Amino acid sequence: MGVVIRNLQKVVPLRRSRLRRDVDTLRHILGIQKFDLGIVCVDNHRIQQINNIYRKKNVPTDVLSFPYYEDLRPGKLPCPLHRDELNLGDIFLGVEFVMKQCQEESLDLHGCLTVVTAHGICHLLGYRHETDEEWTEMLQRESYILSEFSRLTGRHLEPLMKRCSQET
Amino acid sequence: MLKSVVRAVGAAVRLSSAAPGASARALPLSCPTLRTPSSVTTRPFTRSMWMLSNSGASSGYRPKLFSSKVLGPSVSCGCGGLHTEGDKAFGDFLSDEIKEEKKIQKNKNLPKMSGGWELELNGTEAKLTKHASGDKITVTFNVNNSVPPNFEEEVEEGQPQKSAEEEPEIISTPNFVVEVTKQAVKHSLVFDCQFPEDEMGHGEGEEESDIFNIREVSFQPEGDADWKETSYTLNTDSLDWALYDHLMDFLADRGIDNTFADELSELSTAIEHQEYVKFLEDLQGFVKCN
Numbered sequence: 428m429g430v431v432i433r434n435l436q437k438v439v440p441l442r443r444s445r446l447r448r449d450v451d452t453l454r455h456i457l458g459i460q461k462f463d464l465g466i467v468c469v470d471n472h473r474i475q476q477i478n479n480i481y482r483k484k485n486v487p488t489d490v491l492s493f494p495y496y497e498d499l500r501p502g503k504l505p506c507p508l509h510r511d512e513l514n515l516g517d518i519f520l521g522v523e524f525v526m527k528q529c530q531e532e533s534l535d536l537h538g539c540l541t542v543v544t545a546h547g548i549c550h551l552l553g554y555r556h557e558t559d560e561e562w563t564e565m566l567q568r569e570s571y572i573l574s575e576f577s578r579l580t581g582r583h584l585e586p587l588m589k590r591c592s593q594e595t
Numbered sequence: 596m597l598k599s600v601v602r603a604v605g606a607a608v609r610l611s612s613a614a615p616g617a618s619a620r621a622l623p624l625s626c627p628t629l630r631t632p633s634s635v636t637t638r639p640f641t642r643s644m645w646m647l648s649n650s651g652a653s654s655g656y657r658p659k660l661f662s663s664k665v666l667g668p669s670v671s672c673g674c675g676g677l678h679t680e681g682d683k684a685f686g687d688f689l690s691d692e693i694k695e696e697k698k699i700q701k702n703k704n705l706p707k708m709s710g711g712w713e714l715e716l717n718g719t720e721a722k723l724t725k726h727a728s729g730d731k732i733t734v735t736f737n738v739n740n741s742v743p744p745n746f747e748e749e750v751e752e753g754q755p756q757k758s759a760e761e762e763p764e765i766i767s768t769p770n771f772v773v774e775v776t777k778q779a780v781k782h783s784l785v786f787d788c789q790f791p792e793d794e795m796g797h798g799e800g801e802e803e804s805d806i807f808n809i810r811e812v813s814f815q816p817e818g819d820a821d822w823k824e825t826s827y828t829l830n831t832d833s834l835d836w837a838l839y840d841h842l843m844d845f846l847a848d849r850g851i852d853n854t855f856a857d858e859l860s861e862l863s864t865a866i867e868h869q870e871y872v873k874f875l876e877d878l879q880g881f882v883k884c885n
Contacts, residue, residue: 428836430836434806434843435805437806440852443841443844446840467803
């Protein structure tokens with residue numbers, strides 16, 4: 428099945444084919460082409476609802492990941508026995524939230540969506556940033572993914588976590 | 596795939612404020628709170644069939660209709676037709692119903708579609724047309740059978756009647772056909788589109804659906820009202836998703852996007868209601884034979 432994109436919002440005009448191409452490049456870099464992946468694009472209202480339900484944080488955000496596999500060792504791909512289990516899970520992209528960030532920082536929307544999606548995929552693959560060690564490990568992985576992305580596409584992208592760590 | 600959201604219990608991680616330690620457990624996505632209320636203008640579900648099944652409480656009408664003697668005309672208007680007590684009760688009921696429906700009618704004018712669409716109405720069929728450079732885009736839909744059945748409307752006997760605020764809404768979500776015609780090309784590219792049913796909050800849909808879907812795509816002779824069955828028809832059920840996304844982008848470039856779909860539903864809801872009121876008035880006229 429591959430990547431399934433759903434666009435549930437109307438605030439941000441989205442190029443679905445562009446998003447798919449960028450996600451496919453990320454999958455290629457990570458060697459996860461055989462796994463299914465859901466990308467659901469939502470507005471602030473919707474992602475705030477989800478954030479409130481699952482994280483008790485009643486604010487909009489940029490990305491929420493829902494892994495199919497729990498407790499994966501970071502970077503270790505799952506070994507499913509059945510075709511149905513060739514699935515990494517779903518990523519909810521807060522495209523309205525991301526668009527506003529892009530506007531404030533004069534960044535390209537689809538570039539930012541790629542960065543945010545890379546972060547979401549890392550979570551689906553077991554990466555966390557609950558401790559400093561986990562943070563460093565995840566940042567390294569993201570940096571690698573985005574440097575490969577830049578090499579393959581010629582588009583330079585920075586990990587979002589780097590900016591976060593500078594802010595905090 | 597998206598089903599995994601329902602099955603997976605995992606970490607939902609916020610990124611931007613991403614202080615280490617920020618993570619949470621995910622719960623099944625089938626939770627109804629995740630359904631975004633549609634922005635489409637709606638109106639309460641207060642149609643006559645519903646009212647009949649609830650002793651006509653809101654109109655003050657009691658169903659004598661069923662106990663009246665069919666034969667035995669008591670009113671004569673000289674038209675030569677049959678008039679019964681039942682007809683009179685029916686007429687009175689319709690009069691109340693029309694009053695109620697007109698109260699609900701928020702605006703007599705139909706809502707405008709943004710994006711330069713021109714509307715043409717022919718009974719229950721609506722046609723929207725616009726030009727984008729050399730392309731001509733037409734969208735047609737019919738409001739008949741465009742209101743999905745509402746499974747929540749069944750009220751058990753003995754249960755207190757819901758207040759008007761709690762009544763389910765009527766929203767028209769018609770299938771619509773998009774026809775894109777290019778200059779100097781004999782055939783139009785035709786998209787058969789639909790609103791997914793679970794988007795309206797019906798059923799136990801596990802998957803998150805787009806606001807509208809493309810169901811079929813084919814080439815058809817330009818302006819031909821009849822569907823040419825001999826044209827190859829691309830069914831999107833088993834389609835490569837990448838091709839599907841390009842088709843959706845193609846439509847979005849021509850003004851058929853989620854905003855359009857929402858506005859179309861709003862327009863269709865208003866037309867459907869207009870037609871319903873008109874039908875009731877015709878029915879009243881027919882029954883009364885005025």
